[in-house]
Amino acid sequence: MILPIVFILLITIGIGLPLTLWISPRHNAIGRLGLSYLLGIGLFTLLMYGANLLGFKITFINNLLLFLLFFIPLILFQREYLKKYWKELIRSLRNLRLPFVDKVLLGASGFFIASSFINTFYWPVYIWDALTLYDFRAKVFVQTGFIKSALAALGSSYYFGYPLLTSLSHAIVYSLGGNNPQFIYSLFYLSLGLVFYGLLREFVSRKLSLLFSLMLLTIPQIFNQSVISYTNLPYLTYFSLGVIYYFIWDRKRSPGYLVFSALLVGLSTWTRSTEPFWLAVFGIVFLTALYRRKILDVIVFSLIFFPVQQVWKNFQSSAGSVGSTLDAVTDSVSILSISNILNFRRWLEVITFLYRGVILTWGPLFMPFLVAFAYAVVAKKIKNVFLIYLIIFSLLVMFLIGTFILSFTFPAWSQIPDSASRTAMIFYPLFVYTVALTFFKEDKT
């Protein structure tokens, strides 16, 4: 198992890290490490997919060649920045003098991250959906060497239901002789914590960043997802962090953050494609660009986001598995007829379902979010955080309408509260981040 771990770390440090340095030379150093993993693994699986379509089998040698193909130019191009980064990171870690409370907060987060790794290194992939889909596809890819033909041979549209990020990550591990790819999810958990901390540090003190990061990492649903091979944790990590990067881009115009946002939201669609949350984000990017008269923003976002998003859509279309996004939107809108919209009983059923299945699982976190919003309005502080509230409320409305539409298209909709609850996990980081910012933001802009 050592080789797969080393290779995944090489992807992180050899591709992800120089890429983040190239895109944004100024970024919180700790957060950058987490971001390096997210971009590294996400983009490398996209490259694997592309190479496979060109006829290169999924093998260790081909993966290594693919790695070197991108690693060498990136290292040559970024070597000065890399040296500087490591030097500064090591120096700042050496000089780190943490107060007692910071040590406690860091230690508590460290405990949960370590616990996640202990469990994922120990337990093999065993959870139902992973066995029937995500991990199964990975094993088939490695055995046959090819993605498209292998999925076609399985003869069921079920295997085209979810994009390939997690399956190809598993395939990396298997192609290197590993037998347990679950540690990938602990790395997502760690990265979520690191990047979230880094993004909080843009506005609040270290102590509070540690506190709110701990608050996020200890959410039972997130911790539980970090020890199983589901797509929900990677999805929420990519999506929610992509949203936060966009918010910071809008507030501070930090170089590269728009690119990070587009990449992360794009990679979220390479993890799960059933939830159209990206539409809300894109809509807000578009409207904000119009409002601020910065059309270039939406152009840059689109140029990065759509190529990533279309990869899986094109694959599904070429396999005859699903229609285009436009078709899906048209189908959904057609359900929203006047009679359906005026079906108040159904609305009530949907709201009750979401309250019981989702809002109650959000637990005490939803309350601080509402308090923070009330405070922002009452204290007239909404201006600084307006955009992130707008995004969150748009996503909430989208979630409500999406469930309403689902209630007409999927007869057993009310019997899957767990699924709804997992889908709603994307709100956790957004709630925590918004609460922290509303109350404790030290405006450095």
Add this chain to the structure above:
Amino acid sequence: MKLKVLYQKPFILTFLIAITYVFLILDTVKYPGFIGKHFLVDARIYFAISAVLLFIWPLKSRLLKFILKTSFATMAGLLLIYVWFSVVEATHYANYVLSKYHFSLEGLIYVLLFSVMVFIVPKIEIQKLAKVEVKNFWQVILFLFAAYTVVVNVGGSLKTASVSDIYVILHLKDSYDQKMYDEWGDFYNYMHFVKNNTPENANIVIPPQIEPWWTRSGNLRLVRYFLYPRNLIQYGTEEIPDVKSLPQGTYIMIAWGEWGCDQYGCKGWPEQTIKTKEAIYKNPNSFGVKEIKENFLYNPIDTSNPFGLLKL
């Protein structure tokens, strides 16, 4: 009453800490949520209020100082108790402690966390924290919510993390098969048995995806994970339509249902008499073979061997 006046009455905080201990212990020995149900306010809310007040309260009574001084011993004692019972739980089964000792391990976490909080908070530079971070009433309210959220989250995740970590430490030498057996039970052994006794290019007929088989042996996608690259054949009817038309060498799984058995009763599969070249029966306690019968007439009435394989 003004906040300043409250500051002059340190017994309030002392009383709050004492009552929180009592409430958390009551939640532990009865059930988590007991206080919330009978006294309207969840015990963990008292925890959060105590935490916030300990952060910002400048005065301490003698009793409070005593509580704070003994907090390390309290914390260490509770930690030992918690770890001990976590080991007990990890070596048995989920909720073993509750059924055997009649208290909730999850509840005990909050007592432990509370003692940790009481131990840690006095070590924080209170003045500085209060001055820098707590700027107004709203922030105190938010701290209260934040503390409550952290308490609930840490408590919830800590039980999962600690029990599973201890389980891992106690079972480090378990093999892949043992771990999968822990998760999937006899079904894993059955799949392992089928895999061991069929070649990779085998054609295998599996039960239909209807109850009582559909959740396990009759779930094509699930069975496929364990038996790939073998070719699986599944019919939509309980009876195999035309056994004679199946090619020589085809395997048929013998399986026992598992869905809704308590409610509707269970039955085995296949449900028809089949003339076979070989019947391989699984050992009920492992994935090994119990016996092989050649040129055997399979009869569904005989349910003495609920799991096995028929070879045509």
